[in-house]
Amino acid sequence: xxxxxxxxxxxxTDEIEPNQxxxxxxxxxxxxxxxxxxxxxxxxxxxxxxxxxxxVTSCLVLAPQVDGREVVTSEGLGTRSAPHPVQSxxxxxxxxxxxxxxxxxxVTLSWIFAHAPEASDAEIKRLMSGNLCRCTGYLQQVEALKxxxxxx
Amino acid sequence: MRSFxxxxxxxxxxxxxxRTLSELFEALDGxxxxxxxxxxxxxxxxxxxxxxxxxxxxxxxxRLRRELGGIKVEGGVLRLGxxxxxxxxxxxxxVARYAEALRQAAANVGTLQIRSIATLGGNLxxxxxxxxxxxxxxxxxxxxxxxxxxGARALPIQEVFAGPKRNGLHPGEIISSVELPAxxxxxxxxxxxxxxxxxxxSTVSVAVAGTIQNDRFGPCRVALGAVAPTPILAEKASGAxxxxxxxxxxxxxVARLAAEDSKPxxxxxxxAHYRKHLVYVLTRRLIVQMISESMMT
Numbered sequence: 387x388x389x390x391x392x393x394x395x396x397x398x399t400d401e402i403e404p405n406q407x408x409x410x411x412x413x414x415x416x417x418x419x420x421x422x423x424x425x426x427x428x429x430x431x432x433x434x435x436x437x438x439x440x441x442v443t444s445c446l447v448l449a450p451q452v453d454g455r456e457v458v459t460s461e462g463l464g465t466r467s468a469p470h471p472v473q474s475x476x477x478x479x480x481x482x483x484x485x486x487x488x489x490x491x492x493v494t495l496s497w498i499f500a501h502a503p504e505a506s507d508a509e510i511k512r513l514m515s516g517n518l519c520r521c522t523g524y525l526q527q528v529e530a531l532k533x534x535x536x537x538x
Numbered sequence: 539m540r541s542f543x544x545x546x547x548x549x550x551x552x553x554x555x556x557r558t559l560s561e562l563f564e565a566l567d568g569x570x571x572x573x574x575x576x577x578x579x580x581x582x583x584x585x586x587x588x589x590x591x592x593x594x595x596x597x598x599x600x601r602l603r604r605e606l607g608g609i610k611v612e613g614g615v616l617r618l619g620x621x622x623x624x625x626x627x628x629x630x631x632x633v634a635r636y637a638e639a640l641r642q643a644a645a646n647v648g649t650l651q652i653r654s655i656a657t658l659g660g661n662l663x664x665x666x667x668x669x670x671x672x673x674x675x676x677x678x679x680x681x682x683x684x685x686x687x688x689g690a691r692a693l694p695i696q697e698v699f700a701g702p703k704r705n706g707l708h709p710g711e712i713i714s715s716v717e718l719p720a721x722x723x724x725x726x727x728x729x730x731x732x733x734x735x736x737x738x739x740s741t742v743s744v745a746v747a748g749t750i751q752n753d754r755f756g757p758c759r760v761a762l763g764a765v766a767p768t769p770i771l772a773e774k775a776s777g778a779x780x781x782x783x784x785x786x787x788x789x790x791x792v793a794r795l796a797a798e799d800s801k802p803x804x805x806x807x808x809x810a811h812y813r814k815h816l817v818y819v820l821t822r823r824l825i826v827q828m829i830s831e832s833m834m835t
Contacts, residue, residue, distance in 0.1 A: 387553060404553035404596065407583065427584055428652060429737060440625065440654035446583045447655070448576070450553050451598060494650065515736035516649025 391452045393418065394462025402449045409433040409444035412459060420460040420489035424518075431517035434490035435459050441497045443516070460489035463496050471534035472496045479533060481526035483519075491517045495531045503535060548586045555598040559605055563687040565597045566710045573597060575712060577621055578655035580648070581664045599659075599712070606659070606714055609633060616720040620659025620713040627671075628653060637718060639674035639726035639745040646670065646730070649737045659713040662698050665705040665768070666739075672699065672769035673745035674728050676761035680718040686711040699768035723749050725831065727824045730763070731816045733807065740764050741807045742816040744796070746824040750784045750832040760792065760821055765800035765813050772799035775821065784829045793822035 389402045393416060402411055412421040412435065421444055424432035428443040435444045436458040464470035472495045475481070482488055494517050498505055502513060510528055519527070556562040566573065574593040576582050577600070585591045599606060599621060607621035609630045616636045618627065627633050627644035634641050647653055647661075647670050661671045662682065672695065680695045687710060695716070700706040707713070726747035730740040742765055748758025758779040760772040775796035782788050802813035 403550070405548040405550050405586075407548075426587065428580060428648075431649070431651060434651055437655070441651050442654050443649075443651045446580050446652075448553070448579060448583060448596070448598075450555070451576075451579065451600065453555070497650075512736070513650050516651045 387450055389450055389453045391454065392456040394458055404448060404450045406449045407445050408435070408437075408447040408449050408452060408457070411449040412444060412457070418459040418461050422486055422489060424486065429518070430487070430490075431494065432487050432490045434493045434517065436493060436497065439497075441494050441516075458493070460492050463492065470496055471537065472499050472531060475530035475534040475537075476527070479526045479530040481522070481530045483521040487517060487519045491519065491527055495527065499531060499534060549589075549592055551593050552595045553598065554595060555601055557601050559602065559685070562597065562599070562602060562712070563710065565595070566712070567687070568710075569595060570709060575599060575663070577657040577660040577663075578623065579660075580652050580656040581660060606712075611636070611720045614720050615717050618658055618716045618718075620657060620662075620715055622658045624648070624653035624656050624658075624661075624671075625650075627658065632720070635722055636720045636724070637674060637678055637726060639677060639728035639747060640671065642728040643670040643674050643730075643743070643745070646735075652737070658716060662695075662716070663705050663707065663713055665699050665701070665703050667699075667702050667766065667768055668739045668743070668764040669699075669769060670728075670730070670740055670743055670763065673743050673761040673763040674726065674747070675716060675718065676769060676771050677745040677747035677759040678718045678724070678726055679747075679759065680716050682716050683714045684708075684711045685714040690714065692717075696768065696771060702767050725749065725828050727827060729820050729824055731820060739807065742802075742813050742820060744817065744820040744824055746821065746828060748779065748828075750829065753784050755779050755782050755784050755788075760796050760799075762796065762800055762817060764807075765802040765817055767801075770799065770801075772796040772817075772821075774799050779825070784832065786826055786829070789822050789825035789829065792825055793818045796821040 390399045412418045422432040424430035426445045428446040433444040464473045554565045572594040607619040624644045624647045675695045681692045728745040730743035732738040743763035745761045749756035760775040763769045779792045797814045797818040800817045802810040804810045
């Protein structure tokens with residue numbers, strides 16, 4: 387079926403099978419390979435994208451459900467030359483190891499950055515609990531968000 | 539085993555996204571089990587992947603937000619649209635004012651990513667015995683409005699739950715909204731026990747709602763989740779609490795009755811025995827907290 391939506395600020399029309407998840411579509415067909423399939427059951431958060439400015443696990447969304455809506459992936463948050471403040475601080479704070487969870491984690495933290503600027507450490511942890519990292523832990527990521535906040 | 543099956547794509551189905559209620563009812567007409575309704579999709583998409591359901595048609599409600607969404611107060615009634623998301627309930631000042639137990643449950647469901655799209659109507663229609671929105675709504679005396687081509691009908695919230703993962707909707711019917719009294723004198727609270735804090739099914743959940751005046755309980759209800767085939771009203775506990783003296787001893791007595799009201803099973807999350815103990819501990823905790831808060835305000 388024909389689906390029209392906005393992907394990272396660009397209008398897009400595509401022929402999409404309804405039985406495809408948004409996660410598979412974005413990664414395999416739309417070229418936004420930052421969207422990673424981890425658990426495929428909404429537990430790990432590696433496939434997190436913004437759907438109408440709310441973070442969702444794209445493995446739990448059917449691709450046709452984005453018709454008429456706006457999707458932002460980590461690619462859409464910033465570029466190599468003009469990264470999002472959270473993306474810059476992931477580099478500065480060394481908040482990276484294998485990288486698989488990072489795009490989803492950055493999408494969630496960019497949302498917290500924009501929508502919960504006053505969030506306490508405990509609240510940040512509650513809000514990012516849907517993004518699992520299996521190698522580094524979470525301290526650097528929280529630091530990255532807080533430093534990005536401080537730098538405004 | 540499970541991940542192996544995930545290599546196969548979800549079987550094909552037809553996807554419909556009606557723009558009006560009459561288009562919706564036309565789509566729902568006479569399809570039976572071949573049809574599944576999708577709202578947020580956080581339960582259904584997993585069920586599709588696991589082949590727990592294999593519909594020929596999936597009907598998406600998301601273009602009916604005007605008819606089935608929103609949270610508002612009108613004429614002393616708090617109305618929660620079936621498409622209200624857990625995030626919306628978590629941040630709604632109306633829910634905080636009139637249904638604090640529901641706000642607490644909403645804030646603890648799943649993760650931020652789940653709460654962003656999972657809906658109240660979906661949580662009820664999935665009819666899990668552990669549905670976290672249900673105990674607060676039962677304790678607060680909510681009613682559910684169901685819509686079909688032939689009109690609307692209202693049900694007490696418990697009756698939406700027919701059995702584990704089985705709802706009481708008739709074919710062609712959808713959940714339209716949930717209504718509860720907008721009474722700011724009613725105190726309510728929710729808590730649960732689970733193996734971790736986030737993105738987890740409740741092992742036991744408890745909600746208490748009611749009033750306290752001059753050191754006596756007014757009408758009160760205790761409701762329990764994950765301790766029976768459906769979320770339940772703890773009838774003996776609610777009866778004993780209503781009109782009694784608001785003391786710690788009474789909290790203990792009501793909590794023991796709540797444990798008697800529960801009918802838990804043993805499963806992967808906890809034994810039946812432990813669940814009964816949790817009902818007692820959590821119910822007592824909520825009632826004691828309700829009493830101490832009433833002394834402070």
